Amino acid sequence: MIRRRQREGESAGLSFLDCICCGFGAVILLLVIVKIRQPVVLEERGAELLSTAAHLQAVLVDLLEQNRQAEEDLVVTEASLAERTPELAAIRAEWARTEEDLEEMALTAGFLERMKHIYEHAREATPRRAPPTSLVGGIPADSEYIIFVVDTSGSMLKYNWELMIQKIDEILDVYPRVKGIQVLNDMGSYMFTGYQGKWIPDTDSGRNVIRRFLRGWRAFSNSSPVEGITAAIHTYASRYDDISIYVLGDEFTGDSIQAVVDEVDRLNRDRAVRIHAVGFSVLEVDGRLPATIRRFSTLMRVLCQRNGGTFVALQPR
Numbered sequence: 001m002i003r004r005r006q007r008e009g010e011s012a013g014l015s016f017l018d019c020i021c022c023g024f025g026a027v028i029l030l031l032v033i034v035k036i037r038q039p040v041v042l043e044e045r046g047a048e049l050l051s052t053a054a055h056l057q058a059v060l061v062d063l064l065e066q067n068r069q070a071e072e073d074l075v076v077t078e079a080s081l082a083e084r085t086p087e088l089a090a091i092r093a094e095w096a097r098t099e100e101d102l103e104e105m106a107l108t109a110g111f112l113e114r115m116k117h118i119y120e121h122a123r124e125a126t127p128r129r130a131p132p133t134s135l136v137g138g139i140p141a142d143s144e145y146i147i148f149v150v151d152t153s154g155s156m157l158k159y160n161w162e163l164m165i166q167k168i169d170e171i172l173d174v175y176p177r178v179k180g181i182q183v184l185n186d187m188g189s190y191m192f193t194g195y196q197g198k199w200i201p202d203t204d205s206g207r208n209v210i211r212r213f214l215r216g217w218r219a220f221s222n223s224s225p226v227e228g229i230t231a232a233i234h235t236y237a238s239r240y241d242d243i244s245i246y247v248l249g250d251e252f253t254g255d256s257i258q259a260v261v262d263e264v265d266r267l268n269r270d271r272a273v274r275i276h277a278v279g280f281s282v283l284e285v286d287g288r289l290p291a292t293i294r295r296f297s298t299l300m301r302v303l304c305q306r307n308g309g310t311f312v313a314l315q316p317r
Contacts, residue, residue: 143244144179149228151249152185153221160280185219188231223251233267247277251292257299275307283316
């Protein structure tokens with residue numbers, strides 16, 4: 001019994017020593033592992049730091065280069081400014097002279113504006129035109145520009161066309177030469193669209209072309225001269241003086257004579273255009289004039305009277 005207990009005590013002691021030895025061995029092994037890993041970590045960190053340092057050095061070199069370039073650009077800019085200083089001074093001097101010229105021009109413009117008012121007042125106070133030197137069937141021929149407004153309606157073509165051409169021939173023959181001619185129909189359509197808003201040059205060949213073209217001219221008409229008269233005044237009166245409109249027609253089919261008179265007064269308020277008219281007529285079966293012909297005569301008589309012209313009514317055919 002005593003020996004068995006001694007053996008058991010010896011076994012327990014050896015087991016304890018084994019555990020202690022294993023523990024110390026594990027600790028030593030851990031220390032060995034840690035000591036081996038630490039140089040590797042330090043080496044990696046060192047490589048990273050060297051890489052960062054190299055990158056920062058490259059950035060610094062680039063910044064130094066940019067700074068050097070900026071200094072060179074500054075030197076060039078300063079030199080350019082120094083060269084342009086005399087040019088800037090010359091520009092300022094020229095600007096000062098321009099301001100002086102503008103002030104002088106403003107004074108001149110004011111003077112001219114006053115002279116314009118004086119001239120317009122004098123013009124309104126005196127007759128616009130000299131007494132007529134020639135007459136065509138009682139109509140004066142004394143203008144520098146003439147516009148024919150021709151009624152191209154069926155009644156004119158059927159009954160009065162040849163006589164109308166004859167009257168235009170007589171008017172053209174009385175004028176030795178004018179600055180411009182224009183031909184519209186009663187709707188405001190131009191005989192020659194290429195000269196719309198312009199003047200047909202007054203030449204012998206130009207007059208002959210107008211005469212020839214009249215014989216075959218067929219343009220739509222509403223048997224009312226209103227559109228042609230207003231188109232002629234609106235287009236030419238504001239740009240030219242000494243204009244005469246010759247209206248050749250037979251009928252007025254519009255609604256209101258007074259409305260036409262008021263519109264022409266508005267367009268020709270300074271009477272820059274003189275309006276003349278030749279009225280053609282045909283009797284009805286009972287020997288009376290149609291109402292549209294009587295209204296044409298009334299309208300043109302009023303327009304001619306208010307716009308310095310003459311109205312001539314031809315005898316019925």
